[in-house]
Amino acid sequence: MRKIIVQKFGGTSVADTDKIKNVAKIVIKEKENGNDVVVVVSAMGHTTDHLVKMAKDLSPNPSEREMDMLLSTGEGVSIALLAMAVQAQGYDAVSYNAMQIGIMTENIHSKARILGIKTEKLKRDLKNGKIIVIAGFQGVTEDGEITTLGRGGSDTSAVALAAALNAERCDIYTDVEGVYTTDPRVVPHASKLKEISYEEMLELAHAGANVLHPRSVETAKLNNVPLRVRSSFKLDNLGTLILGVEKMELNKPVAGVAQDLSQARIVVCDVPDKPGVAAKLFSKLAQENISVDMIIQSYARKVSNTNDIAFTVDKADLHKTIAALESLKTEIGATGDIEVDENIAKVSIVGAGMIDRPGVASTMFETLAENGINIRMISTSEIKISCLVDKEQAALAVKSLHSVFKLDSDVKADVKGDLPNI
């Protein structure tokens, strides 16, 4: 039985007709390799920006339903053009939007989740030797309403299709060459990872990577679909394979080092040390749709019977957070100040291999100490250790950790384009 490969190409890969011709070549090469090929594409380059601009001209707050109607036309253009480009090379190709094949989603606009994909039509076309080109980012509800999947939507479409079709692999073609051990702009000798586990990728992504949206990685993990991230412009480079940890060839204790400069630290001082206070505080922030990352509560001071609660939020949410805290301060009986520090960075090491290897955390802390870097907060998960440090020391922290965990490459990374922020 022939294997099915799902390929996904983002907006920069199909930005103009020359680039679409390049994509057609990649698609045909996979077909020539003896595989069945299903291609998922995003809207061309800046199409979405252009559509959004027109919408804003017409309405300060356009309805999400009509925004989905509008934005879904973007992929409608790129799928038809790619199918034509493949046909022009003498191959049979057919394009479908989400409604035509039935990429079924929840009835929620602008950020729907995929509920299921009908595969009869696709399987019949593949059997007939056709290359199938499918619109990413969009879906349809049972009532025939057009939805979009939100950020990272096309990646999610591709992974969901790979899962539904029981595909051999889902190849995400993008403008970066793969997943690096850290941001090559910070560490020029960052290594491109040959493999990484879903879990590690998720931690790296949440810690600031922008190669793949966490949702698509989660979908791949859930369905155990191997993902390959690679460049559509450098085909000699196989990129990075993302797969289940059990399938990985080797597990270094640390797979990558990430820095996140987008967070701010907030300390609510002198909070009464009694049950329910923290719950009240964080449920208030959750109501306001503010994501909180690291949380530390100090030991209670014996004299005053109060403690301090420190946490980090995205800088974009800072004003909203302070407003929420001010209104809550009296209610929870906090008597101290609300301290804000934007001059911080979160540096994380990530690795599935750290689970059964003791000493990784102490190596991290010692390395930072040796480099004169003060740790302001610490948080850990099974496969990640994050330290909050002063922003100006972040690059030094990343470099020294990258080196001590033996992630440096012999060759300098080729830093071009929109590099992953990990």
Place this chain on the structure above:
Amino acid sequence: MRKIIVQKFGGTSVADTDKIKNVAKIVIKEKENGNDVVVVVSAMGHTTDHLVKMAKDLSPNPSEREMDMLLSTGEGVSIALLAMAVQAQGYDAVSYNAMQIGIMTENIHSKARILGIKTEKLKRDLKNGKIIVIAGFQGVTEDGEITTLGRGGSDTSAVALAAALNAERCDIYTDVEGVYTTDPRVVPHASKLKEISYEEMLELAHAGANVLHPRSVETAKLNNVPLRVRSSFKLDNLGTLILGVEKMELNKPVAGVAQDLSQARIVVCDVPDKPGVAAKLFSKLAQENISVDMIIQSYARKVSNTNDIAFTVDKADLHKTIAALESLKTEIGATGDIEVDENIAKVSIVGAGMIDRPGVASTMFETLAENGINIRMISTSEIKISCLVDKEQAALAVKSLHSVFKLDSDVKADVKGDLPNI
């Protein structure tokens, strides 16, 4: 019971966001008049040209299926934007593409005919007070294939929707102010017609009018849907109402004068006068998809037992026609030359009122004779008389006929934009 008005806006009426705001005002005004409103829109301005250009970059001969996929995205953009513009004024609006509401067509790409329209969803939305915005020009087959309707497609969508919804009227908003008695570029005192019958409009359209595609007029006639053609930029002008002849207030013998400069005359000389020759000739042309307009066969010459067959074709088909005739000449035993004359014009008078009013034809012939215009060929239908004249005499013929049949207006027509060629 509330009346339903279907409105259709062409590409120039929705060419940019300012124009879309203008359309939203027109739509809302109709709603404020107490009617239910269903709006059909075309793709914005030059969208289609842009899409076609990209397709040609990718393939010299793109598949019609993928062209339909591509072009149908154009209306997808304009419907969503118009719905947003209406919503921004505080009215409830919803946009649908052809697939969502079920504008069912034949399974033929690029020129499908509408088979039927599902109206449940539309009726429910109208009942809920919504203004409905629908993509023109496109349809869907039973198998979920996207089709387009070819030239004049959006007009046809609008008329078919008006018929399916049993609408009070279908208003075609365009960049001309209505249907004129003749081309105001030829006769500055051409009158805008207040009313015209379907039949007259069809004859005028086939004789060179470009206000409405004949297919939409035919669909309106078949379903007895009153059509109004009016300008989306001059709203004080009610345009021209096109309706059944039995509903018309008055019937002038002649409603309009048309000229057609796009035809060429061909004479096949010395054709044997025996049965089946003409049939052979014209079925050959039909096979080649060549439309023949006027046909005249001369009386047979007693001596040679041959006659001449003269007819007109569109100049675009001239080369194809000559090639077909050359290959046929021996087969039908024609011994004379094939004469071609491109220096001709067809001048027609059209009017449902001429049916029971004798003397219209003789007035036409006399008027042309008085002006020194030689008639080269004549053809007639129930409501039209066409004369082939020398091209340089066409304008004089139109002017004199326009005057003799009392069509001149007191005011000079406001000649702007893309005027109807009638």
